[in-house]
Amino acid sequence: MTGVQGSIGVLQGSIGVHGFAGWLEATSASDAIKSASWVIPLLQSIHILTIGIVFISFLMIVLRVLGVMRTDEPVDAVWTRFAPWMWSGLVVMAATGITLVVGEPEREFGTVSFWLKMLLVAIGVTGTALYGRSLRSAAAGASTVFPVSAKAASVLMVILWIAVIFLGRAIAYDKQVWGALSPHA
Amino acid sequence: MDFPALIQSIQASPPAQWMRTSLAAMPVVEAIHVLAGATVFGTILIVDLRLLGFPDTRRPVTRVCSEMLRLTWIAFAVSLTAGALMFAANAHTYIGNTAFRLKMLALLGAGVNMALFHGFTFRNVKSWDQNAPVPLAARIAGAMSILLWVSVIFLARWIGFTKGFDFQVPVNPHIDFQF
Incomplete structure (x- = not known):
């Protein structure tokens, strides 16, 4: 435990997270976000609303690959229908997410959940882009049945995005969730 | 049992x-x-958008409904169970909270909107199921649904x-849980 905690401390020290958070907290942009009590709840609401759009768009594509839904359409058509919603949703999530971080840098940077979430988001976005590219290059027709490997990859990606959603909520409960690993402990 | 006593007993129940x-629970x-x-x-947004004619009217309304609403109901049952647990933990505070009351009102509105749509507008769906303009009543139902569900999430x-908690998180908790 102390070893891991130590490495998190080293990581935060080496990239100067605490100093950066303090500086960010003091900027006029951060002040503006904190100035009205409704700004942060509003941003969080938009962030959650967009989860519904992004997660369900991705789930629709996955359910097609699994052969559960929209089996009358080729996967390419399902991708074309939902991918624009997914990518635009992700842009909105990044915009609201970054604004929330500028508003409350200490709340985010001081948690294990936030950093783990950012890591999984990076893997998730890269993975989803690669996933989409391989789906479209498969040039599959409406009757194509995908191999088990493609189905397994799909399920793994869904689990990854669910983990991102859980970690988002866990930021507010870092000490309860991570115990001694949390810098708040 | 009167209402305050009912709220009291919910808050004192074992799940609460x-x-x-x-x-781990919260x-x-x-x-x-x-x-x-x-x-x-x-999932509801996909149905509502189809009622508004997005992205087009090629996919039958009945098919979109039957595909999506299974998922919607499963998710709704899960959400309701989790929400009931959160409510029970602080029943007294939730009941007095304006945002909570408005959320319940918006949920009720969404339910009534859906019931009216399925009870009346949806009956003659055969005539506008596919490749046909959606009737005004159905488009209004779709728009109302989006508005009400967005309100539910914002109020949530x-x-x-806006609510205080009726309990304190322990100061030095014994951690028996990993996320």
Whole structure:
């Protein structure tokens, strides 16, 4: 435990997270976000609303690959229908997410959940882009049945995005969730 | 049993006590509530957009409904269970919270909107199921549904910022839980 905690401390020290958070907290942009009590709840609401759009768009594509839904359409058509919603949703999530971080840098940077979430988001976005590219290059027709490997990859990606959603909520409960690993402990 | 006594007994029930005393319960149940709630919104949005004619009218309304609403109901049941647990933990505070009351009103509105749509407008769906303009009543139902569910999510997030808690998180908790 102390070893891991130590490495998190080293990581935060080496990239100067605490100093950066303090500086960010003091900027006029951060002040503006904190100035009205409704700004942060509003941003969080938009962030959650967009989860519904992004997660369900991705789930629709996955359910097609699994052969559960929209089996009358080729996967390419399902991708074309939902991918624009997914990518635009992700842009909105990044915009609201970054604004929330500028508003409350200490709340985010001081948690294990936030950093783990950012890591999984990076893997998730890269993975989803690669996933989409391989789906479209498969040039599959409406009757194509995908191999088990493609189905397994799909399920793994869904689990990854669910983990991102859980970690988002866990930021507010870092000490309860991570115990001694949390810098708040 | 009168209403305050009912709220009192909900808050004193074993699940409510578990929600207040277990360190794992609150973050996990809240995350499930967010995930399930987002799923309800995302799946209903696909149906609502189809009623508004997006992205087009090629896919039959009946097919979109039957595909999506299974997922919606499963997610709604999960969300309701998680929400009931969160409510039980602080029943007294929730009942007095304006954002919570408005959220319940918006949920009721969404339910009535859906019941009216399925009870009346949906009956002659055969004539506008596919490749046909959607009747005004159905388009209004779709727009109302989006408006009400967006309100539900906004009000839900507002509860967290406007209610106090009836309990304190332990200062030096014994951690028996890994996320």
